[in-house]
Amino acid sequence: MNLESDLGWGKKWPAPAKINLMLRIIGRRADGYHLLQTVFQFIELSDWLSFYPVSDSSVKLRKPLLGVAENDDLTVRAAKLLQRETGCRLGVEIAVEKNLPMGGGLGGGSSDAATVLLVLNRLWGLNLSIEQLMALGLSLGADVPVFVFGYAAWGEGVGESLTKIDLKEQWVVIIKPDCHVNTKQIFSSDNLTRDSKSITIDDFIAGQHNNDCLQVVCEAYPQVHQALADLSVYAEARLTGTGACVYALFGSEEQAQFACQALSANWHTYVSRCVNESPLLSCMKVGANL
Numbered sequence: 001m002n003l004e005s006d007l008g009w010g011k012k013w014p015a016p017a018k019i020n021l022m023l024r025i026i027g028r029r030a031d032g033y034h035l036l037q038t039v040f041q042f043i044e045l046s047d048w049l050s051f052y053p054v055s056d057s058s059v060k061l062r063k064p065l066l067g068v069a070e071n072d073d074l075t076v077r078a079a080k081l082l083q084r085e086t087g088c089r090l091g092v093e094i095a096v097e098k099n100l101p102m103g104g105g106l107g108g109g110s111s112d113a114a115t116v117l118l119v120l121n122r123l124w125g126l127n128l129s130i131e132q133l134m135a136l137g138l139s140l141g142a143d144v145p146v147f148v149f150g151y152a153a154w155g156e157g158v159g160e161s162l163t164k165i166d167l168k169e170q171w172v173v174i175i176k177p178d179c180h181v182n183t184k185q186i187f188s189s190d191n192l193t194r195d196s197k198s199i200t201i202d203d204f205i206a207g208q209h210n211n212d213c214l215q216v217v218c219e220a221y222p223q224v225h226q227a228l229a230d231l232s233v234y235a236e237a238r239l240t241g242t243g244a245c246v247y248a249l250f251g252s253e254e255q256a257q258f259a260c261q262a263l264s265a266n267w268h269t270y271v272s273r274c275v276n277e278s279p280l281l282s283c284m285k286v287g288a289n290l
């Protein structure tokens with residue numbers, strides 16, 4: 001193996017999805033962003049990113065995503081942000097294998113950005129700390145910090161104040177209804193609950209799983225309402241983030257596959273495993289021991 005591949009150039013790095021196990025909106029900041037209480041857990045379902053050296057300081061995508069201009073892509077924005085912040089003059093070509101549905105509430109774009117921050121920090125030899133990368137990530141989107149943090153977390157603030165939490169690692173069945181939910185549109189709704197009472201981690205563990213975006217999302221997107229109804233035949237069905245994906249947790253892979261198979265006649269479904277440590281973090285630990 002040569003030095004380039006030892007470092008991780010050309011290797012495939014995961015950008016896993018997240019689910020929100022509950023989401024409460026407890027206030028709103030002067031800039032319009034909402035103050036949340038949420039619980040993040042990762043799932044193994046991932047996009048995969050590879051990085052290739054280039055001879056100049058350009059940042060480019062091997063193949064831009066359909067419907068996303070190259071310079072708007074969160075991967076490109078993350079790489080350019082790192083260059084700006086550190087003065088790094090190295091460039092990169094990024095290849096993205098996109099598996100996570102866009103506008104699904106699974107945080108795919110945010111996770112792609114976090115993978116770029118963490119992996120290029122290593123490949124470009126920048127030595128930024130996790131805290132510095134989380135702060136940079138926050139400027140790209142409220143969901144980016146948790147993917148840099150790398151552990152299941154109780155999230156507060158706009159989602160950036162994170163406390164590690166150990167959750168049961170169950171199996172998850174996800175339905176992706178045939179619609180893209182625009183996060184900004186949901187957070188702008190006049191009908192959104194913005195004054196939920198704060199709860200504690202113990203309240204969540206005792207069973208408070210509500211998502212304050214649920215009603216507004218279901219009113220705007222009847223498919224999401226129908227997906228929740230169909231999934232709740234098998235287990236408690238919940239919305240992740242602002243949707244559109246809905247999910248249910250199962251104690252075993254067999255139970256999850258059973259529900260998934262029945263639902264897949266009418267819906268686009270996924271089965272995956274919930275994990276407390278981000279698959280990216282697990283991968284980076286292996287890399288660090290080379």
Ligand SMILES: C[C@](O)(CO)[C@H](O)COP(=O)(O)OP(=O)(O)OC[C@H]1O[C@@H](n2ccc(N)nc2=O)[C@H](O)[C@@H]1O
Nearest residue numbers: 032033034110141142143144158159183184187241242
């Ligand atoms: C719904 C969640 O996915 C839950 O994890 C996140 O809160 C959303 O995170 P995100 O998609 O990374 O959000 P951003 O890209 O930062 O913001 C998208 C839009 O959502 C709104 N937004 C987002 C997060 C937040 N705490 N309050 C907000 O009001 C803002 O209007 C913003 O214009």
Ligand SMILES: Nc1ncnc2c1ncn2[C@@H]1O[C@H](COP(=O)(O)OP(=O)(O)OP(=O)(O)O)[C@@H](O)[C@H]1O
Nearest residue numbers: 073074101102103104105106107108109110112183
């Ligand atoms: N690499 C990327 N992957 C996915 N979407 C991206 C990416 N870069 C930019 N975007 C834009 O971000 C939007 C949200 O995509 P994402 O997959 O993160 O959905 P989401 O999980 O619902 O997140 P959000 O809550 O931000 O809407 C997309 O519709 C797309 O326009």
